[in-house]
Amino acid sequence: MNPPIPRFDHRAQYLELRNEVLAVFDEVLRGGSLVLGPAVAAFEEEVIRFFNPSSRAIGVGSGTDALAIALRALNISTDDEVITVANTAVATVSAIRMVGATPVFCDIDRETLQMNPSEARKKITTRTRAIIPVHLYGNAVDMPEICRIADLFGLSVIEDCAQSFGTLLHGKPTGLSGNIACFSFYPTKNLGAFGDAGMCLTQNRDLADVMRQLRVYGCGPEGSAEREGVNSRLDELQAAILRIKLQKLPGYLERRRQLAELYREHLPEKCRLPRCTAGAEHSYHLFVVRVQNRERVIDRLRAEGIECGVHYPTPIHLMPAYRFLRCPVGSLPHTELASAQILSLPLYPELSDDSVMKVCRAVERAIAE
């Protein structure tokens, strides 16, 4: 039997980077600082250079924390509503709940599967304070339209860029349109640590100063709490690893796009692909296809050693933990339909062309059955 094709392979990446990773471990552990030290500061600077020299970056413990800290910095709390989508990582919604606010779901565009701005607009009430568009799969939300609506109603915009590090929209990286952008460096993401890490990015100096305090118990440099914060520090080992990988990111992104192109050329026609947003350059965090009889396709692929994912099988409004939001089956028709059809095929920079061809042939067989 062929060697298995996993959904993600951190070992292959480690083996490629092993010498560099071991060297920075040694450097960090021989140095004077383990948490929020020089590697974190250098990583923040390098991320800023990647985006826009006038941005500010705040390294935190995870993508979920980045979202919760962003919401808290904007003073969003109980009594406030935050509009987002239900076809995202649960994390987007748990962050909204961490500050006590109420998530309000809007439906997605049926072709791109991204937040539909006109659906978001319909959900605005007097209690709405913010919109969290999620750039899902490495594609992008129509940000000019989201920002236009937010301006019209005086709302804040927090971009969930956990899946879109390196995605471009109208030639600019995602993460520069809203008030704050939040990133996750969870190992599987486009830029992944070897553990948990996240980041907030903003163009606003005051918000940056607040978020810098929020990640360390709300304290200023003197150690006195200026506001109520949390503990969400980025550690030096993860930052040092992320610095190595940020240097390699252009190559990783190029490889992701090449593999996606190969999939597009060789997948059977019956495999529908979500449309790329107009003006977006997709970064292919995930390669998602839409199929009928998804469970059968998954089983067939698994029998050939190919592991797929589903992002996400249950929309958040239908999960037991969020029933209290009273958003019943049928309330988000495009979200619910897509959740039954989507399938994420393996895609990561270390995947070979040959593996992609094997996956395409296996999908073709599974669909033809």
Ligand SMILES: *Cc1c(COP(=O)(O)O)cnc(C)c1O
């Ligand atoms: C991964 C992810 C998060 C959460 O990030 P963590 O680092 O796992 O906390 C949030 N939103 C989206 C869309 C994600 O994909």
